Amino acid sequence: MFFNCSDPQMLAGLEWLACYLTTGKHLAFYGSFGTVLLLLAITAPISLIFGFGGAVAARSHFPPLRWFGKTYTSVVRGIPDIVFFLFFVIALDQAFEWLRHKVKCPDWDQPIRQGNDFVVCAQAKLPLSSAPQWLHEGYGFSLAVLTFAIVYGAFAANVLYGAMHAVPRPQIETAEAYGMTRRQAFWRVLVPQMWLFALPGLSNLWMLLIKATPLLFLLGVEDIVYWARELGGMKTRAFTFPHADWRLWYFLGLLVFYLALTKISEIVLARLTTRLTHGQATLGGAAMQKAAAR
Amino acid sequence: MKKLILATVALVLGAGLAMADTVRMGTEGAYPPWNFVNDSGEIDGFERELGDELCARANLTCEWVTNDWDSIIPNLVSGNYDTIIAGMSVTDERDEVIDFTEQYTLPDPSSYLAMSDDLDVSSAVIAAQTGTIQASYIASSGATLVEFATPDETIAAVKNGEADAVLADNSYLVPIAAEDGDLMMLDADVLIGGGVGIGVRESDTELKEKLNAAILSMKADGSLNKLIEKWFEGSMATF
The missing domain is CATH 3.40.190.10 (Periplasmic binding protein-like II)
Structure with missing residues (x-):
């Protein structure tokens, strides 16, 4: 299995390929699949929280909160993702640095915008220019996560808002007849039941989120698309393993990866639907009851 | 947990007051x-x-x-x-x-790299990398410009026929022309930049x-x- 990769010019066939596929650059490529999965694992729950907050705000009886919820969902849903991504990552970064600048360098006398330059004092840089590279990458990644969460949170808010309205009204009335307060009825009756109605919309969002992960590449995060393009490009003899333009094969690999990921998601989501349907006052729930009674 | 968060915040906000070099x-x-x-x-x-x-x-x-x-x-x-x-x-x-x-x-002079040497570069489709001196040169000449984000893609465009030639720094093209038998340098260097x-x-x-x-x-x-x-x-x- 382990060949001597120190002299690649002497290698041929399978040995060459084995050495080629285990270079440091390829290991970084394999690692970037983890980056994508990590993005999904972090972004999905945060978007759900944003979405829940947005939906609750949009239903609020307190007008400013309602306006905020409605504005959030309609503005974010109305603007193309890419515009949002490009805007937010620069705007958030400059906003954070500006805030830190105000706090840390109160006696700074130069303007922050000098012509084209955005200049804050060295202590306000985020991350500091002396920080190690992984911190810079981590910071870029978290900006990406935040942007993804804001964008997909708005979609989730709309889905959850609809789901909350889809819970049959008699359920809430019954809860109120039992003497529950509005808060209790919300948490004990509405929220547990709304998930089934939200699931089709949320599963759709999850699929979209998976497919949107290559936007990371647009934000300068070294994700799988970045590495596929970088590795697939023609390599001259300046490289240890020269080869022709192999981008087709690398992108084919990505295609298989994304298909597999969405297929697995579909299976898991189908199981989740079955589970949530149990005992619900819906067509699906009624069908299950009938099947069990037979 | 609180301590951990505080420590992280302190680290993020406070670190590196030292070496700014x-x-x-x-x-x-x-x-x-x-x-x-x-x-x-x-x-x-x-x-x-x-x-x-x-x-x-x-x-x-x-x-x-x-x-x-x-x-x-x-x-x-x-x-x-x-x-x-x-x-x-x-x-x-x-x-x-x-x-x-x-x-x-x-x-460094800019050179054309193409699949054949009988090409009229003044009316051909020329690939160049976005935002380079070569791209603005082609844009202001009579030729048709197709732009790509990376240098590598400009070469690929010539190889798959999307462009007739690529204009790039001579120093970048020389090793590619030397290794790829299908590609050749045209005798039409231009000095820009x-x-x-x-x-x-x-x-x-x-x-x-x-x-x-x-x-x-x-x-x-x-x-x-x-x-x-x-x-x-x-x-x-x-x-």
């Missing part, structure tokens, strides 16, 4: 032999070696980062890194937005002076010429 070197990492990411995943090439030597001479701690070519100037200006060392020719247009140090290579310098923010005069001094000292003792010969194997003029 780290210089982040921004490069493209897709332009061999100037700069590229080698097979072990590290930035390599003429500019890596040059930059490390300049940093050593100027007593700076340097850290290398890559950034896409089309956003390489905006990200310098907004402070994501402190220098652009990416084979960037000095032009008046760029000089308005950023500053350049002393030039570390002489002007000046030499290559390191781009810095206009407000960053201190760093510029330090790098200038280091470049001049490398020119004076001949070590710059040695580096140029090592990486460009005679296809690039020396000082």
